[in-house]
Amino acid sequence: MIVLSGGTGTPKLLQGLRKLIPDEKITVIVNTAEDIMISGNLVSPDVDTVLYLYSGQLDDAKWWGVRNDTLHTHNALKKMGIHEKLMIGDTDRATHVYRSELMRKGASLTEATSQLSTTLRIRARVLPMCDDTVETMITTRHGQMHFQDFWIGAHGEPDVLDVKIKGLEKASPSIQVMDALGSDDNVIIGPSNPITSIGPILSLKYIRGILSFKKVIAISPIIGNAPVSGPAGKFMKACGFPVSSRGVAEYYGDILDMMVIDKRDTVDEKNFPVRTVRCDTLMTSVEKSESLARCVLELFEKI
């Protein structure tokens, strides 16, 4: 099973999926367009969330960082006048240092992630979507800024005029991503931000073409006219899509075989661009994540 993931909604689903399928049977292709250098090391928030989930370290109250992490280095740097954009926990920073040291010695992000997975005894295959540098840039009336400056620095508050993924035109999926897609027919697009988490993966060359030959089921991250959390609504509006499950289905287009929408969703299913199935998609507990994952797995039998 292949799962396309960002750093919050889909990891919640993975938490349930791993109760039903052994980790070694899962390949997670993870967005890297929110990656950022902090104090000389590469932070890959979505990849790290997935790694921490599978290694049992994730702070699943925030869905980023390590549970009970300390901030000694971050706070010491602050006293020295270095204000890091992201609050980096000490154990989390060790991951960034380990990754960046490997990369400084010539490893790709994919190779460094594989080493990290081995070190953390992770059996799922966690694949960054690519090894090229890609950056999500948000345009507001104050100008263009990095996703993390918009989301953390500006608290996600400014109106969004446009979203651009810098570097995507020159980026390619890694060989490992291509191999994984070549050897598995079932793909779940998790309930992640369509524009900034799934969009970058789908926009890489070859990906849409390959997915059109696969069984692809997406879970909508939008219920009614709002995302469950985060800035997806603002981003969809800025990109010209309705903020609804229909908007998500229109954005994903004809790669989809089915879309799971929430049982409470008020969307009109008449002339929906793809076959829909209703489930409880609000994953407020591991049990609810598992039951959504079970529903999705059963749907693959019906395609």
Ligand code: GDP
């Ligand atoms: P990010 O990388 O932190 O932005 O995380 P993702 O892109 O993976 O996830 C963010 C998206 O997950 C948001 O658009 C939310 O609406 C969606 N989301 C979060 N929790 C849930 C949930 O329990 N159910 C559904 N359906 N969507 C969720």
Ligand code: FO1
């Ligand atoms: N999100 C915040 O809102 N504030 C933070 O200080 C913060 C630090 C941080 C450190 C490491 C990491 O992997 C993620 C972190 N996040 C933080 C989450 C991150 O900004 C975004 O939510 C993700 O990029 C979205 O996937």
